[in-house]
Amino acid sequence: MRPSRLAALLVLAFLALALLWPLGLVIGRGFGYGLSAVLADPYLRGRLGWSLAFGASSSLLVVLFAVPLVYLMRYRFPGRDALVALSMVPFVLPTLVVATGMLAWAGPRGLLGLDLSGTPWILFWGSLLYNLGMTLRLVLGVLGGSGRLVEAARTLGAGSWRSFWRVELPLSAGALAAGAGLTFVYSFSSFGLPLILGGPRYATLEVAVYRALLERLAFGEAAALILVQTAVLVLVSLGYLYAQKRLAVRAGAPAPPPRLGGVRGWAALLLVAGFFALLYAPLGALVLRSFWGPEGFSLAGWAALARPQASYFAPSAGLATYNTLRFSLLALLVTAPLGFAYAYGVWKGVRGLDLLGFLPLLVSPVSLAVGYLLAYPGLRASLLLLATAYALLAYPLFARTVLAAMRRLPANLAEAARTLGAGPWRVLVRVELPLLRPALGAAAALAAAVTIGEFGATLVLARPEWATLTVAIYERLGKPGIVNYQEAMALSVLLGLLAAGVFWGLGRGGEVG
Amino acid sequence: MIKKLLVLVPLVFSLSLAETLTVLTHSSFALSKEVIASFEQQTGIKLRFVEGGDAGATLNKAILSKGAPIADVIYGIDNTFLSRALEAGILERYSTPQIAVVQSRFLLDPTLTALPVDYGYVALNYDKDFFKDKPLPGSWDDLARPEYARLLVVENPATSSPGLAFLLATVASLGEDGYLKFWEALRDGGVKVAPGWSEAYFAHFTRYGGDRPLVVSYTTSPAAEVYFSEGAYREPPTGNLLWPGASFLQVEFVGILKGTRHRAAAEKFIDWLLSGPVQEDIPLNMWVWPVRRDAALPDVFKFAERPLEPAELSPEAIAKNRERWIAEWEAVVVRGQSAQEVISRRK
Numbered sequence: 001m002r003p004s005r006l007a008a009l010l011v012l013a014f015l016a017l018a019l020l021w022p023l024g025l026v027i028g029r030g031f032g033y034g035l036s037a038v039l040a041d042p043y044l045r046g047r048l049g050w051s052l053a054f055g056a057s058s059s060l061l062v063v064l065f066a067v068p069l070v071y072l073m074r075y076r077f078p079g080r081d082a083l084v085a086l087s088m089v090p091f092v093l094p095t096l097v098v099a100t101g102m103l104a105w106a107g108p109r110g111l112l113g114l115d116l117s118g119t120p121w122i123l124f125w126g127s128l129l130y131n132l133g134m135t136l137r138l139v140l141g142v143l144g145g146s147g148r149l150v151e152a153a154r155t156l157g158a159g160s161w162r163s164f165w166r167v168e169l170p171l172s173a174g175a176l177a178a179g180a181g182l183t184f185v186y187s188f189s190s191f192g193l194p195l196i197l198g199g200p201r202y203a204t205l206e207v208a209v210y211r212a213l214l215e216r217l218a219f220g221e222a223a224a225l226i227l228v229q230t231a232v233l234v235l236v237s238l239g240y241l242y243a244q245k246r247l248a249v250r251a252g253a254p255a256p257p258p259r260l261g262g263v264r265g266w267a268a269l270l271l272v273a274g275f276f277a278l279l280y281a282p283l284g285a286l287v288l289r290s291f292w293g294p295e296g297f298s299l300a301g302w303a304a305l306a307r308p309q310a311s312y313f314a315p316s317a318g319l320a321t322y323n324t325l326r327f328s329l330l331a332l333l334v335t336a337p338l339g340f341a342y343a344y345g346v347w348k349g350v351r352g353l354d355l356l357g358f359l360p361l362l363v364s365p366v367s368l369a370v371g372y373l374l375a376y377p378g379l380r381a382s383l384l385l386l387a388t389a390y391a392l393l394a395y396p397l398f399a400r401t402v403l404a405a406m407r408r409l410p411a412n413l414a415e416a417a418r419t420l421g422a423g424p425w426r427v428l429v430r431v432e433l434p435l436l437r438p439a440l441g442a443a444a445a446l447a448a449a450v451t452i453g454e455f456g457a458t459l460v461l462a463r464p465e466w467a468t469l470t471v472a473i474y475e476r477l478g479k480p481g482i483v484n485y486q487e488a489m490a491l492s493v494l495l496g497l498l499a500a501g502v503f504w505g506l507g508r509g510g511e512v513g
Numbered sequence: 514m515i516k517k518l519l520v521l522v523p524l525v526f527s528l529s530l531a532e533t534l535t536v537l538t539h540s541s542f543a544l545s546k547e548v549i550a551s552f553e554q555q556t557g558i559k560l561r562f563v564e565g566g567d568a569g570a571t572l573n574k575a576i577l578s579k580g581a582p583i584a585d586v587i588y589g590i591d592n593t594f595l596s597r598a599l600e601a602g603i604l605e606r607y608s609t610p611q612i613a614v615v616q617s618r619f620l621l622d623p624t625l626t627a628l629p630v631d632y633g634y635v636a637l638n639y640d641k642d643f644f645k646d647k648p649l650p651g652s653w654d655d656l657a658r659p660e661y662a663r664l665l666v667v668e669n670p671a672t673s674s675p676g677l678a679f680l681l682a683t684v685a686s687l688g689e690d691g692y693l694k695f696w697e698a699l700r701d702g703g704v705k706v707a708p709g710w711s712e713a714y715f716a717h718f719t720r721y722g723g724d725r726p727l728v729v730s731y732t733t734s735p736a737a738e739v740y741f742s743e744g745a746y747r748e749p750p751t752g753n754l755l756w757p758g759a760s761f762l763q764v765e766f767v768g769i770l771k772g773t774r775h776r777a778a779a780e781k782f783i784d785w786l787l788s789g790p791v792q793e794d795i796p797l798n799m800w801v802w803p804v805r806r807d808a809a810l811p812d813v814f815k816f817a818e819r820p821l822e823p824a825e826l827s828p829e830a831i832a833k834n835r836e837r838w839i840a841e842w843e844a845v846v847v848r849g850q851s852a853q854e855v856i857s858r859r860k
Contacts, residue, residue: 043848099716108724117724196712199705200669200847211671214570216836217577289722294745311798313543313562373574377581461574461583462540462564477711478541479800480734481741485715 003424004348007341011357014338018388022371023226023363026213029374030223038224044208048228051204055188055236058127059180065128066135066176067169069272073136074143074150074168075260077268083276084140085504087133088445089283092453092499094470096477097492099196101282102126104289111285117197126193128279131186134446135179137503139172141442142404150258173247174407178400181240185233185361205229210366226367233362234355241354244404283496290489294482301486305494314475315467317491321498324452324468328502330383331390331451332444338391339398339443344428346399347406357399360392368392372460385460394450398443405439406432445506452499469495533559534778537584537770539571540564543798544791552785558778568674568765569594575770576601585773586782588630590766592621593677596832599626604768607780611787615804619764621828627766630786633801634732634820635678636760637665638751640719643726650727652756653687657695662702666717666725669847671839673709678761679729680842681831685824686758692838693845693852700846720750732760733800736816740797749816757822765801 038044073080090098102125106116116122153163194202205225212222260268277284290301305317315323342357372385409432417427453470462471469491476488542562553559563584565571572594575587579601590598598604599622606626619629637656639649643664650656656665668676683692705725707713714730717723720738735749753760767786769779785791792803797811802819844850 096711096716099712100722103716104722107722109722195708196716200671200708200843203847207672214566214573215671217573294742294750300743310545311543312546312549313798370577373577373583377578377583461537464562464564474540474711477715479741480714480730480737482738482745483741483743485721488715 002348003428004345004350007345007348008350008353010341011338011345011353015356015359018392019360019363019368022368022375024371025374026219026367026371027223027226030219030221035224035227038221038228044205044225047203047205047208048232050202051188052232054123054127054194054202054204055184058124058131058187059184061124061128062131062135062183063176063180065132066139066179069132069136069275070139070143070168070172071164072268072272073140074164075258075265075268077260077265079269079273081504082500083272084133084137085500086280087136087276088449088503089133089496089500090129090280091134091449093492093496094473095193096196097286097473097488098126098129098282099193100289100489101286102129102193102197104285105282111288112281120198122197123194123202125279125282126197127183127187129282130193131179131183132279134182134449135176137442137446138175138179138401138404141401141439142172142175142408143168154258170247171408174244174404177240177243177247178404181237181244182361182397182400184236184240188233188236206364206366209364213366213370222367226364229364230362237358237362238355241358244400245354245407286489286496287493290486290493292489293486298486300483301488301490304483304487305490313464315464315472317469317472317494319465320467320469320472320491321494323466324470324495324498327386327390327466327468328448328451330387331394332447334387334391335394335398335447335451336440336444339395339447340402340440342395343399343403343406346403358396361396365393369460382460386466389460390451394447397450398447401443401446402436402439405436409435441506445503448502448506449499452495452502469498531557531559532775532778533561534586534775534782535561535563535584536782537563537565537571537575537587539568539589540566541799542588545794545798548791548794551790552782556778556781556785558781560782572598575603579603580772582770582772584770585775585779586767587770588765588767588786590627590768591674592762592764592766592828593674593681593831593835595621595627595766595828598766598768599624600832603771605771605773605776607769607783609780609783609787611784611805614806615787616806619804621764622766627768628783628787629764629804630767631792631795631799631801631803632762632764634760634762634818634823635675635682635729636732636820637754638718638728638730638734639754640726641750641752643719649754651754653683653695653759656727657698657702659702661727662699662704664725665699665727665729666705666707666713666723667699667729668710668713669706669708670842673707674763675710675729675731677835677839678763680838681826681835682758682761682824684834684838685761685826690852690856693841693855696842696845697852700849704846706846727754731800732820733796733814733817735818736813737800739816740813753818753820755818755820758824760820760823762823762825763801764804 073084102122103117104110106112106114106122106125108115108117116125150163150167153167158166188204195207205228209222209225209229212218212225291297291299293300309316342353346354346357376385413431413435414427417431422430467475473488473491473495476484476491542564549560565574568589568591571587572590574583604626606624607628608625609628612625612628615629619632621629650661655661667679670677670680683695687695705717707717710730713728715721717725718728719726732753732755735751735753738749738751739746767783769776769783773779787805789805789808792805792808795801795803796814841855844855845852
C-alpha cells in the first residue's frame with residue numbers, strides 16, 4: 001500500500017474510535033430536538049454572537065502583534081529562544097491561575113495601578129497572553145528552515161525591510177493563518193478566561209453544552225448546541241485550511257535563520273524583551289504572589305511543596321511533576337505518529353482528510369467526555385483512554401506545524417529521488433523525513449504544550465494517583481487558607497518553568513535542522 | 514518441585530483474588546493516607562478511587578452508566594441531588610448497623626438507600642479588615658441595597674454547588690416571587706458572579722487581592738483560614754454572616770451502585786466510612802462535620818459555626834423546582850430580564 005493511503009487509514013480508524021462513535025452516541029440520544037429551538041432563543045443567539053466576535057477579534061489582534069514581532073524575531077539574537085519558550089507558558093497554566101495573575105497585575109488592587117477588570121481590555125489582553133506565543137512558535141518554526149532563501153535575497157541586494165516584505169512574510173503567511181485559526185477555535189469554544197474575569201455575560205456556547213449535558217442530562221438541547229457549535233467551527237476551519245494551503249510557499253533547502261550580531265542584536269533583544277515584559281507582566285505578578293503571605297514576604301508556600309501530604313487526595317509536588325512529565329511523554333508516543341500520518345496524508349492529497357483530521361479541535365470536549373462514558377464504560381479511568389484523550393487534542397496541532405513545513409518542501413528533490421528509482425516509502429524515509437526534522441521539533445513542543453496544559457484530561461474520569469500539576473493546583477485552590485493559595489502559586493510557577501524548559505529544549509532541537 | 518507448585522497455586526490465587534472496590538467520588542473528596550491504608554490492611558480489599566468532577570457531574574455520570582456501572586460505590590450525592598439519585602434507581606439499599614450512631618436529622622432518605630456521611634453549611638463570609646469600622650449587613654434587605662450588593666461576589670448556581678445552595682437559601686427565605694426581586698436588586702447593585710467557589714474566593718475576595726469583601730462560602734472557611742495560616746492567625750481573619758435563613762445545610766450521602774459485583778466489600782466500605790476513626794478524619798480533610806454523634810472534633814473547629822436557623826427546603830421540593838429556579842435566576846441575573854417579566858411568564 002502507498003504510504004499516504006496507509007496514513008489516511010490510520011487517522012480514520014483512530015478518529016472513528018476516539019471521536020465519531022462516542023460523539024455519534026451523544027447526538028443520537030438527542031436526535032429530533034430541532035435546531036430551530038436553539039436558533040430561536042435570543043440568549044443562545046447572543047452567546048453565539050459573542051463567541052464569534054471574541055474569536056474573530058482575538059485572531060485579528062494576534063496577527064497584528066505577531067507581524068512586527070516576527071520582523072524582529074526572524075533573526076537569531078541572544079536570548080531569542082528563551083523568550084519564545086517563555087511566551088508559551090500561559091498556554092499550559094490553568095485558567096484560574098492566569099486569571100489570578102491578570103487581576104494581581106491589572107485588577108482593582110493590581111500592581112499596574114490601572115484597574116482593567118470589568119473592561120473588554122483585560123479579556124483581549126488575556127487572549128493575546130494565551131495565543132500570541134503559540135502563533136509566534138508556529139511562524140518561527142516555519143522560518144527556522146528558510147534561512148537559505150533569505151540569504152539568497154540578501155545576496156541579490158534586498159534590504160532587511162524588503163526581504164521581510166517579499167520573502168519572510170509570504171513564507172510565514174501560512175503559519176500566521178494557522179495561528180489565527182487556532183486562536184479563533186480556542187477563543188470561540190473555551191470555557192476560559194472571559195468567564196472568570198467578565199462574569200457569566202461572557203459565557204461561550206461550551207458552557208451551555210456543559211449545563212445541558214452534565215447538569216441536566218438534556219441530550220436533545222445539548223445535541224442541537226453541539227451541532228451549531230461544530231458547524232460554525234467547521235466553516236471557519238474550512239476558510240483557514242483553504243488559506244493555509246493557498247498561502248504555503250515552496251522554499252529551498254533549509255538553513256538556520258541569519259544571526260543579528262553586535263549592537264543591532266542587543267537592540268532587537270531589548271525591544272522584544274521589553275514588549276514581552278509588559279505583555280507577560282501578569283505572570284511576573286504570579287511569581288510575586290507565591291512569596292506573598294499574611295505579613296508580607298513569606299516562603300510558606302514554597303516550603304509546603306517539599307512536605308509530604310497527609311491526605312491521599314492532595315498530590316505532593318513530586319508526584320504531580322512526575323505524572324505531568326510521564327503523561328506528556330506517553331501522549332507524545334501516540335501524538336507524533338498520528339500527527340505525522342495526518343499531515344502526510346493531507347500533503348499527498350488524500351481527499352477530505354484535511355477537515356476530518358481537524359475535527360478533534362472542533363467538537364466540544366464536554367460532549368466527548370459523555371460520549372466516552374456511553375461508548376466505553378469499561379475503559380473509563382484507564383491509562384489507554386487517558387493517552388487517547390490527550391493525543392486526540394494534541395495531534396492536530398502537531399500536524400499543522402509539520403504540514404506547513406511539508407508544503408514548503410522543494411518538489412524537485414522528491415522528484416529527483418523518484419527518477420533515480422526510489423519508491424514512495426524510500427523517498428519518505430531518506431528525503432522527506434530528514435528535511436522535516438526542524439518542523440518535527442517545533443511540532444513536538446506544541447503537542448507537549450497541549451498535553452502539559454491538559455486540555456484532554458477532562459475527558460476521562462480522574463484517579464487521585466494520576467494527579468498532575470494542574471490537578472494539584474486546583475486541589476490547593478479548592479480549600480480556603482493563605483498557605484493553600486501560596487502553594488498553588490508556587491506550583492504554578494513550577495509548572496510554568498517546567499513547560500518553558502520543555503519548549504526550550506525541543507525548540508532548540510528544531511533549529512539545528 | 515510439584516509440592517512447591519502446590520504451595521504456589523493458592524498463593525497466586527489469593528493474590529489475584531485481592532478484591533478491588535471502585536469508589537466514584539466528586540473531586541472534593543479527601544481522607545488521610547493512613548486511614549485508607551488501615552482499611553486496606555484490615556479487610557484485604559484494595560480501594561480504587563475515581564473522580565467524576567463536581568457533585569452534579571459525578572452523579573450524572575453514574576446515572577449515564579446505569580446498567581454497566583463504572584464503580585461499586587458512589588460518594589458525594591448531596592441533599593440537592595438526593596431525589597434525582599433515588600428516582601434514577603441507581604442505588605442498592607443497605608441497612609448499615611452504623612445507622613444507630615448517625616444523628617437522625619440527617620437521615621433524609623427514609624428508605625436508607627442513600628446514607629449520610631457528613632454535612633456543612635453554605636453561608637456568607639466577610640473580610641474582617643474591610644468591615645473594621647463599617648457596619649455589616651444584617652438581613653436580606655440590607656444585602657440587597659447597592660452599597661452591599663457591589664461588595665458581594667456569588668457563584669453561578671448553574672455551575673457551582675455553593676452557588677446553588679445560596680440561591681436555594683434565598684428561595685426558602687424570600688419566597689417564589691421575593692427571591693427574584695432580591696436578585697434583581699443585587700444585579701442592579703452590581704453583584705459579581707463567578708463560575709465556581711475557587712474563582713470567587715481566590716480571584717475576587719478582598720483577602721486574596723480581589724475587590725469583594727463579601728463572598729458566598731462555607732461556615733467552616735474562617736476556621737480553615739486559621740488552620741492553613743501556619744500560626745499567622747490566632748483568630749480567623751474572616752467571619753460568617755448568619756441571620757436567620759442566611760445559610761443552607763448541605764448533607765453528603767454514600768450509596769452502593771446497582772449492579773456491583775462486590776456487594777460485601779461495598780458494605781464493609783460504608784460501615785468503615787461511618788466508623789469513628791474515619792468520621793474524625795473527615796473535618797480537617799473536607800472541612801465539613803461528621804454525621805456520627807460521638808465523633809470528636811478538632812480544636813480549630815471552635816471557629817466553625819453551626820447556624821441555629823439554616824434555610825430549609827425538602828429534597829423533593831428541590832428536585833421538582835431546581836431547574837426552574839436556576840433558569841429564572843439566569844434570566845434575571847445573566848440575561849438582564851426584569852423579575853416581574855419572569856414571574857408573569859410562569860403562568
